[in-house]
Amino acid sequence: MRRLSSVLASIVVLSAFALPQSAPPKAPPVGGITVYAVEKGKAYHKKNCTLKSGSKGMTLAAAKKKGYKPCKVCKPPK
Numbered sequence: 001m002r003r004l005s006s007v008l009a010s011i012v013v014l015s016a017f018a019l020p021q022s023a024p025p026k027a028p029p030v031g032g033i034t035v036y037a038v039e040k041g042k043a044y045h046k047k048n049c050t051l052k053s054g055s056k057g058m059t060l061a062a063a064k065k066k067g068y069k070p071c072k073v074c075k076p077p078k
């Protein structure tokens with residue numbers, strides 16, 4: 001369960017950042033967008049993409065850092 005704990009820890013951290021006092025609610029920073037990438041795949045996907053099965057969510061910044069490319073089907077943000 002160590003992995004789950006670290007996921008929960010990052011959710012707690014993200015939640016702390018997700019409670020702005022004055023920022024507009026529908027404009028997350030680009031690096032904070034969640035995309036989905038299969039561990040051994042090469043592309044990252046949007047939440048509703050049919051090709052993302054077996055993928056895990058991560059921030060767009062993290063996906064790019066790992067070398068994932070935007071999916072050609074769902075066209076996630078770059």
Ligand SMILES: [Zn+2]
Nearest residue numbers: 045049071074
């Ligand atoms: Zn896709």
